[in-house]
Amino acid sequence: MTLEVGYVGNRGLHLLPSGLGQELNPVNPATGxxxxxxxxxxxxxxPALNSNYNALQVSFGxxxxxxxxxxxxxxxxxxxxxxxxxxxxxxxxxDDLRGEYGPADYDVxxxxxxxxxxxxxxxxxxxxxxxxxxxxxxxxxxxxxxxxNVVCGCDSRGIGAATGRPNIVPxxxxxxxxxxxxxxxxxxxxxxxxxxxxxxxAGRNLLSGPSAYNxxxxxxxxxxVKEHQSLKFRAEMFNIFNTPQFANPVGNLASPAFGxxxxxxxxxxxxxSNRQIQFALKYLF
Numbered sequence: 001m002t003l004e005v006g007y008v009g010n011r012g013l014h015l016l017p018s019g020l021g022q023e024l025n026p027v028n029p030a031t032g033x034x035x036x037x038x039x040x041x042x043x044x045x046x047p048a049l050n051s052n053y054n055a056l057q058v059s060f061g062x063x064x065x066x067x068x069x070x071x072x073x074x075x076x077x078x079x080x081x082x083x084x085x086x087x088x089x090x091x092x093x094x095d096d097l098r099g100e101y102g103p104a105d106y107d108v109x110x111x112x113x114x115x116x117x118x119x120x121x122x123x124x125x126x127x128x129x130x131x132x133x134x135x136x137x138x139x140x141x142x143x144x145x146x147x148x149n150v151v152c153g154c155d156s157r158g159i160g161a162a163t164g165r166p167n168i169v170p171x172x173x174x175x176x177x178x179x180x181x182x183x184x185x186x187x188x189x190x191x192x193x194x195x196x197x198x199x200x201x202a203g204r205n206l207l208s209g210p211s212a213y214n215x216x217x218x219x220x221x222x223x224x225v226k227e228h229q230s231l232k233f234r235a236e237m238f239n240i241f242n243t244p245q246f247a248n249p250v251g252n253l254a255s256p257a258f259g260x261x262x263x264x265x266x267x268x269x270x271x272x273s274n275r276q277i278q279f280a281l282k283y284l285f
Contacts, residue, residue: 002071004059012051017083017090048097051081051104070116077111079104092157092164093199102204103147109208110144135220141271142213146248147205150186153254156194165200166191166253174207181210182246182261191253209248210261212271215240234280242275 054077061071082097083090084105091100116138123131152166168174169190176187186207194200217240223231239245247263265271 001062002060004057006057008053008055008057008077010053012049012081014047015049015051015081015083016045016047017049049082050101051079053077053079053104067119067121068116069118070114072112072114074113075111076109077107078109079107096199099199100204102206103208105147105149105205107147107205108143108145110142112142114140129223133222137218137220139216140214141216142211143271144211145209148186148207148209148248148251149205150191150202150207150251150253152191152193152200153252154193156196156198156200158197162254164194165202165204167194167200168192168202176259182244182249184259185209185249185261186251186259188253188258193253207251210246212245212265213243214238214245214271215243229283229285232280232282232284234282236278236280238276239273240275245271245273 056076058074059071061069063069080101081104082100082102091097093099118136120134120136122128123134125131150165151163153162154164155162157164169192172187172190174187174190176184178184191202217237219235221233223233225231245265246261247265249259249261250257252258
């Protein structure tokens with residue numbers, strides 16, 4: 001039996017953002033124009049951002065009776081920063097970079113992997129070449145959702161971009177009473193559009209999207225043909241239960257689809273594919 005428990009952490013200082021954003025340009029109610037309509041985007045580069053990551057990692061493994069072996073890996077982590085991606089939208093308020101501090105775009109709180117391998121006993125009533133030597137293997141992966149950033153879909157800042165965040169309505173739950181994954185994940189009534197010339201007070205990445213689950217399974221058998229010749233059979237099933245892996249919901253408050261998911265995730269994260277079954281037969285000599 002093996003058991004490992006560890007802590008992993010890192011800290012990033014003086015990170016370079018994609019841009020610090022534009023100053024607030026209050027709209028003139030009389031003309032409907034920005035204060036300086038002749039100016040477009042002004043890009044500033046200043047190494048002023050920070051990040052940190054902290055994680056508890058636990059690994060356990062055991063082998064029983066020379067037939068069954070299994071183990072699990074679990075990570076409980078939290079990652080914060082003020083801007084995750086190089087080309088991410090700039091801070092909504094360049095004078096308050098700390099206001100961007102929140103869960104990183106890749107922040108996944110829980111990640112669990114369970115694996116097993118079992119040598120099946122000989123099947124009674126079958127000849128040895130058919131009833132012996134079977135092995136089953138499996139890997140199950142589960143993780144919590146990725147952060148979701150809510151934007152108001154309006155230009156209350158008067159900068160020509162609708163990427164600012166909304167206000168939070170006090171006392172109203174961010175999740176709807178009839179919470180449903182994937183169609184109804186966020187409560188539209190919990191947010192309001194900021195007044196012209198103001199910033200929204202909603203934090204960055206304040207909600208999380210759907211969790212993901214995946215089960216992979218394989219069946220193996222080796223047939224001994226002659227002393228130095230064998231035939232190996234393998235059947236592999238990925239996402240055997242065909243569990244849908246939903247992407248993040250729409251976070252634009254101005255969209256009629258706000259709070260709903262209408263796509264599945266890609267396969268780059270280890271999740272996302274539909275059920276796939278494949279067979280292989282290998283002759284060794």
